[in-house]
Amino acid sequence: MTISALSPAPARPVTTAPVPAWARRTASAVLWVSLPSALWRFALVLGVPLGLADSEYDAMLIPGWGYLAVPLLSVFQETLAFLTLGLVRAWGEVWPRWIPYLRGHRIPVLAAVVPATVGALGCTVYGVLFVWTTLHSDMAITPWGERLMTVCYAPIVAWGPLLAVVTAHYYRRRLHDRAEGDSVRP
Numbered sequence: 001m002t003i004s005a006l007s008p009a010p011a012r013p014v015t016t017a018p019v020p021a022w023a024r025r026t027a028s029a030v031l032w033v034s035l036p037s038a039l040w041r042f043a044l045v046l047g048v049p050l051g052l053a054d055s056e057y058d059a060m061l062i063p064g065w066g067y068l069a070v071p072l073l074s075v076f077q078e079t080l081a082f083l084t085l086g087l088v089r090a091w092g093e094v095w096p097r098w099i100p101y102l103r104g105h106r107i108p109v110l111a112a113v114v115p116a117t118v119g120a121l122g123c124t125v126y127g128v129l130f131v132w133t134t135l136h137s138d139m140a141i142t143p144w145g146e147r148l149m150t151v152c153y154a155p156i157v158a159w160g161p162l163l164a165v166v167t168a169h170y171y172r173r174r175l176h177d178r179a180e181g182d183s184v185r186p
């Protein structure tokens with residue numbers, strides 16, 4: 001009887017330069033600050049009472065196209081927030097195996113930094129404008145509904161600055177890595 005040895009599990013991809021714990025926590029925080037507003041929108045579509053008047057539902061096209069647009073906005077938002085993790089993980093440095101022609105090749109530093117920087121600026125502007133318009137709007141909403149919405153949307157103000165910090169760290173880490181010879185471990 002022949003006993004075959006099990007092949008070892010493939011090594012988990014690692015970043016070329018170590019990522020400090022604070023950078024990983026900051027990237028994860030982006031997911032957490034964007035989540036409450038996404039959950040608020042899902043609750044809205046599911047019919048959870050949020051203190052809004054019927055006119056506000058009409059403005060969001062609920063019922064109607066809003067049933068599709070509002071959840072898609074939340075999914076899109078969380079997808080963008082998730083991409084922040086690429087700045088502290090190996091899949092943000094080397095193209096994954098499932099992408100033809102690029103698999104295993106290094107992701108150019110600016111190919112990640114430029115969109116992340118634009119995203120950080122956009123999220124900062126969006127967060128500030130959202131807070132400004134929320135504080136100065138005439139929404140038909142109950143006082144408790146307004147407080148709930150504020151609690152759910154206020155954390156999104158931190159998204160842009162958190163993304164900027166992680167982007168700056170990624171840029172410095174990858175440039176430092178490149179200066180030392182850019183030893184790739186695909």
